[in-house]
């Protein structure tokens with residue numbers, strides 16, 4: 001079975017934010033939540049680098065480890081999803097996640113946050129695939145339709161790759177060989193356990 | 196002849212031209228090849244330079260790995276009360292892993308065992324010492340110990356403490372203990388309720404209660420020399436010697452009081468921090484720290500509360516009625532709080548009234 005991964009090639013990302021827009025639109029992401037974001041390092045300085053980042057769908061997911069109601073699950077494809085019907089909005093996953101992926105639609109006193117929302121790798125959630133209920137809570141389930149996450153599909157420079165980890169690693173390896181230098185599989189050391 | 200000579204001359208001229216070019220190439224090659232190696236190393240250096248310039252790799256990414264942020268055009272509500280988008284511009288937050296390890300490892304493991312062992316210790320203590328009776332029997336004479344307002348504050352705080360303890364422990368241990376019993380949807384519904392209760396009861400009921408108790412009782416809790424004696428005599432529990440002297444509060448109660456003033460207040464402050472992140476620009480690190488402080492102080496508080504509840508109910512005869520009815524038996528007062536009893540007696544004598552009341556239907 002494929003193990004889904006994201007990889008952002010910092011040598012290619014031009015910070016156009018198309019991935020962010022694509023995600024928001026495709027998944028009707030709640031107001032105030034951005035499942036994906038682009039971070040620019042050394043902004044405006046020679047050698048600046050941009051990276052698009054969302055939930056990395058970690059192997060040993062910290063969010064899942066700390067959730068008091070245990071609402072996370074990892075699909076056969078290695079995608080980390082969660083059940084909004086169980087989530088109590090405690091904020092723990094947000095404390096634990098290294099990539100700042102979990103976010104909340106509300107921000108009120110008495111710790112009222114609403115249900116946590118994060119990137120689903122365009123794989124929806126527990127309700128029936130591409131049902132109305134699934135779309136309303138989690139967004140589109142492109143994986144069930146045999147498609148890849150729209151952010152990666154949308155990337156004009158193909159900096160953002162999303163899909164089977166082996167294939168992505170292969171594409172990236174070829175790029176690295178062509179342009180020389182060493183690979184920077186950004187975030188992989190943090191997110192994925194060597195298998 | 197001339198016809199035959201012409202091609203010959205032409206051939207010779209060609210040989211000369213070929214020779215010239217050979218020599219030229221050899222000379223040029225002899226000069227250029229060593230130069231070529233310079234060019235080659237030059238190109239290599241340029242390449243290395245360009246790699247270094249456009250991607251100062253190792254150090255660059257190491258800084259990111261260590262939590263170096265950047266700029267992000269994306270703003271979100273990921274961090275409550277946040278004004279600048281420091282949250283979205285961070286790539287890797289290392290604190291999360293530490294927080295996970297402290298919470299899931301240290302707190303959830305040792306905290307659980309600690310509470311369990313405290314309960315066992317109390318059980319063993321009860322098995323060995325048993326209920327401490329009123330030595331000279333109940334006199335039937337009562338003396339006022341806690342007035343109505345004190346009791347009201349105490350019980351509001353006590354009930355909210357129990358709600359907070361149960362809901363708090365449920366959020367920490369429920370996943371391991373309650374999900375197998377209640378199932379996922381059942382526990383999630385309960386946990387949602389527990390979280391809501393915890394977040395409302397804490398600031399609305401519990402905090403004012405604790406604050407009032409501190410204000411009401413601080414003057415009775417100033418430590419003095421007799422407290423040390425109280426402890427050296429084991430609070431009158433250990434051994435059958437004379438019961439140590441004590442004022443309105445004995446040494447043990449003072450420990451409980453000052454514990455609440457320090458550790459308890461830390462629990463309350465950290466709780467406020469987590470409950471109202473929108474009041475201050477709470478950072479992720481601040482929230483992580485607050486949650487760790489809250490969990491540790493909460494567990495310590497519950498552990499000491501076990502002792503408090505034990506001594507106030509089954510551990511000591513005649514204690515509980517002080518907090519329920521407000522009055523205690525005179526013999527209980529003489530035994531546990533002799534200094535206080537003397538004081539009550541003398542002040543009421545000065546005022547020309549009797550502090551004690553006869554209670555009918557009680558054994559003399």
Ligand code: SF4
Pocket residue numbers: 054055056057058061062063064080096097098099100101102118
């Ligand atoms: S990136 Fe964050 S939210 Fe996604 S799986 Fe890892 S810890 Fe969980």
Ligand code: SF4
Pocket residue numbers: 063066067068069070071082086087088089090091092093094102116
């Ligand atoms: S906010 Fe929801 S998903 Fe995140 S840890 Fe809490 S209950 Fe689990």
